[in-house]
Amino acid sequence: MVGCIIDEHRCDAHQVEVPGHDFALCVCEPNAIFNADGAGCTPCGLNELALNGACVCADGFAKETTGGSCTPSTVGAACNASTPCTAAFPYCVSSGAGDGYCSKQGCTANADCPSEYTCESNDAGRFCRRPPSGFGVSCASDADCAGFEANACETLQTKTCILQGCAQKQATCPSEWACCDYSALQSILGRLFSVCAPPSMLMSGSCPAPGVRVTP
Amino acid sequence: MNKRTLCLLAWLWCAPLFAQDAQEAKPEIPEQTELPPDPASGPTVEALSDTELEALGLDAAGPRVDTSLHFWGFADFNSSQTFRPKGAVAVAQGRHQSFYVGNLNLYFSKNLSESFRTMAEVRLTYLPNGNFTVTPDGYLQTDTSAFDYANGQVVTRWGGIIMQRIYLEWTLHRFLSVRGGQYLSPFGVWNVDHGTPVIIPAQRPLALISNLYPERQTGLEFFGRWNVNNEQTLGYHLTLSNGNGPISEYKDLDRNKAVGGRLYWEYFGKTYVRSGVSGIYGRDTVSTPAATISTSTIDLKDEINAQADSLALAADLLVKRGGLHLQTEWMSLQKRYTTEGRKVHAVLGGPVAQAASADVFSWAGYVLGGYRTSWYGLMPFATFQAGNLSLANASLPDARLGLAGFTTGLNVSPIDSVVFKIEYAYIRVFRGPSIVKYTLNALLFQAAWSF
Numbered sequence: 295m296v297g298c299i300i301d302e303h304r305c306d307a308h309q310v311e312v313p314g315h316d317f318a319l320c321v322c323e324p325n326a327i328f329n330a331d332g333a334g335c336t337p338c339g340l341n342e343l344a345l346n347g348a349c350v351c352a353d354g355f356a357k358e359t360t361g362g363s364c365t366p367s368t369v370g371a372a373c374n375a376s377t378p379c380t381a382a383f384p385y386c387v388s389s390g391a392g393d394g395y396c397s398k399q400g401c402t403a404n405a406d407c408p409s410e411y412t413c414e415s416n417d418a419g420r421f422c423r424r425p426p427s428g429f430g431v432s433c434a435s436d437a438d439c440a441g442f443e444a445n446a447c448e449t450l451q452t453k454t455c456i457l458q459g460c461a462q463k464q465a466t467c468p469s470e471w472a473c474c475d476y477s478a479l480q481s482i483l484g485r486l487f488s489v490c491a492p493p494s495m496l497m498s499g500s501c502p503a504p505g506v507r508v509t510p
Numbered sequence: 511m512n513k514r515t516l517c518l519l520a521w522l523w524c525a526p527l528f529a530q531d532a533q534e535a536k537p538e539i540p541e542q543t544e545l546p547p548d549p550a551s552g553p554t555v556e557a558l559s560d561t562e563l564e565a566l567g568l569d570a571a572g573p574r575v576d577t578s579l580h581f582w583g584f585a586d587f588n589s590s591q592t593f594r595p596k597g598a599v600a601v602a603q604g605r606h607q608s609f610y611v612g613n614l615n616l617y618f619s620k621n622l623s624e625s626f627r628t629m630a631e632v633r634l635t636y637l638p639n640g641n642f643t644v645t646p647d648g649y650l651q652t653d654t655s656a657f658d659y660a661n662g663q664v665v666t667r668w669g670g671i672i673m674q675r676i677y678l679e680w681t682l683h684r685f686l687s688v689r690g691g692q693y694l695s696p697f698g699v700w701n702v703d704h705g706t707p708v709i710i711p712a713q714r715p716l717a718l719i720s721n722l723y724p725e726r727q728t729g730l731e732f733f734g735r736w737n738v739n740n741e742q743t744l745g746y747h748l749t750l751s752n753g754n755g756p757i758s759e760y761k762d763l764d765r766n767k768a769v770g771g772r773l774y775w776e777y778f779g780k781t782y783v784r785s786g787v788s789g790i791y792g793r794d795t796v797s798t799p800a801a802t803i804s805t806s807t808i809d810l811k812d813e814i815n816a817q818a819d820s821l822a823l824a825a826d827l828l829v830k831r832g833g834l835h836l837q838t839e840w841m842s843l844q845k846r847y848t849t850e851g852r853k854v855h856a857v858l859g860g861p862v863a864q865a866a867s868a869d870v871f872s873w874a875g876y877v878l879g880g881y882r883t884s885w886y887g888l889m890p891f892a893t894f895q896a897g898n899l900s901l902a903n904a905s906l907p908d909a910r911l912g913l914a915g916f917t918t919g920l921n922v923s924p925i926d927s928v929v930f931k932i933e934y935a936y937i938r939v940f941r942g943p944s945i946v947k948y949t950l951n952a953l954l955f956q957a958a959w960s961f
Contacts, residue, residue, distance in 0.1 A: 297789075297821070297823055298821075298844065299791075299819060299821045299844050299846050300844050300845075300846045300869040300870075300871060304868040304869035304870070305852075305866070305868055305869075306847075306849050306852055306866075307849075309866065311868050312860075312861055312862060312865060312868075314861060315910060315912070315941055316860075316861075316909065316910060316941070316942055316943045317857065317860045317861060317865075317908045317909055317910060317943065318867065318868040318869075318870045318900070318908050318910055319857060319860065319861070319862065319865035319866070319867065319868055319908050320852065320865060320866045320867065320868045321862055321864075321865045321866075328854040328864070328866075332853040332854045332855075332866075333814075333849060333850050333851070333852060333853055333854075333866075334849050334852070347864070451857070451860070451862065451863035452862075452863045497856075502856045502863060502864065503856045503858070
């Protein structure tokens with residue numbers, strides 16, 4: 295029709311319109327993420343899943359090198375005294391009672407670890423730690439996150455399990471993650487609120503508004 | 511000229527030809543008798559003798575046009591009282607009855623010669639003092655308090671000046687005049703002729719204050735009119751401007767100039783009719799320069815924060831017969847984001863934490879009816895208005911509002927240069943995010959005068 299410059303598809307490639315009439319918004323289609331420059335979306339690659347704004351490897355897969363693709367890997371595989379880890383990831387990280395998981399030692403930064411793993415310290419030195427369990431899992435209340443390391447449900451916007459309370463030292467953020475303090479929302483939430491945010495959720499290193507990056 | 515520009519021009523030319531008199535006449539009291547145009551090439555003037563001219567203080571050898579500087583303006587004084595204000599209404603309108611001076615606009619014009627003319631309009635305002643922004647951190651209000659060095663350091667509050675228009679006009683032919691500078695966009699009934707003494711309600715309808723059509727532009731405007739016969743006039747405006755960017759008054763942040771126009775028709779019979787269609791197409795870019803400085807050079811690159819192609823269309827109709835006054839305006843805005851300009855951003859109060867803006871179609875319109883009696887020019891009037899548009903608040907740029915409402919009141923003009931208005935306004939947002947879903951219920955009073 296003459297005089298029309300918009301059509302039914304009101305978003306860019308690999309984007310879908312958010313249902314509802316209250317906002318006119320586009321988000322990435324399932325299993326796609328926003329590009330690093332903030333414009334457009336890119337589908338995740340083979341054996342990848344979109345999680346918290348980043349493409350991560352599916353279970354049983356890992357990017358064993360920075361910039362690599364998700365390939366079958368033993369990182370994260372269960373291990374114990376009778377089932378030791380294999381050569382690529384020989385270090386069995388104990389996670390309390392029960393089985394540990396396979397990883398490696400000797401890292402100095404997250405870039406030395408498989409994708410999403412962070413370089414942490416324990417009594418044995420530096421090692422690659424897997425992402426907090428449950429982080430990014432959909433939830434409706436804290437009950438849905440019970441049993442995970444990410445044991446709080448963010449019910450305002452993302453509706454996913456998060457690591458909550460870092461500014462109040464109730465949670466420790468993984469290495470190179472940011473602690474975002476949302477105490478400005480205290481009057482709305484009725485409580486102090488802070489979350490651990492992975493680098494993929496930050497915008498030029500800053501927390502999503504109105505959060506303020508703090509050092510606990 | 512690209513395909514869409516051609517489509518726009520085709521739409522303008524093929525649509526019914528209707529109109530607005532977009533001349534910047536001195537603000538006058540509405541409802542004055544419309545005078546038919548002279549069908550001849552110009553007005554018939556009986557020549558005066560030198561003696562007669564001298565008696566009038568004129569010099570026969572002087573310029574054939576009035577080249578003196580003209581200075582005039584308008585102002586208004588208001589009172590508003592909202593009833594049971596809540597939420598966004600309380601924030602935007604205030605919770606208590608307030609008195610305020612809304613506009614003090616000053617006009618300057620001068621014929622520089624028989625074919626050149628200049629005109630300027632400025633609005634003096636108390637803004638930005640008291641301007642507010644609603645953020646997750648709360649209600650942030652601008653305070654312009656300053657120590658007055660010339661008056662014993664007493665605390666005073668400074669205000670601002672809003673440039674309404676300033677241009678040089680060159681009349682090449684009665685079918686073609688050219689303006690260069692900043693001018694009010696030629697659309698609708700009450701955009702160019704926007705003095706509050708002329709506007710019938712106390713507040714301009716939502717369609718005119720929702721940023722659907724750019725209120726003013728900086729660039730070139732071509733216009734002219736043709737008297738078809740004793741009773742009809744056709745006219746046109748074509749515009750080429752910086753468009754509608756954040757600093758479009760003096761800088762275009764992209765290479766695409768905005769192209770617009772208007773066609774109108776006027777009928778001066780027993781019933782006066784004026785109607786027109788308008789449109790403007792351009793690219794709106796919000797960007798900030800990023801500089802890379804080396805020892806010998808500075809490389810500048812534009813970081814695009816948002817960019818969209820926009821097409822605004824408008825139509826209007828004004829009918830007067832005796833004391834009867836009927837008027838309607840409708841306008842729409844289509845925004846189609848470019849891939850580069852559809853940036854992901856945090857969404858306050860939305861269904862997702864982060865998203866990009868979707869293309870949108872917004873519209874708003876109103877119908878106004880009134881009857882001007884001969885008793886002090888008293889005019890009862892009523893307005894119905896509706897719209898579906900985006901919220902102008904920068905904190906919620908993607909929020910969509912569906913709204914409808916009505917106003918009713920009295921407009922009375924005891925003398926030609928003074929108008930009093932009293933009005934009850936009811937506007938309900940029936941669709942939108944809960945934080946802005948509100949009802950405006952208010953009593954407004956305005957005294958507007960021209961001088």
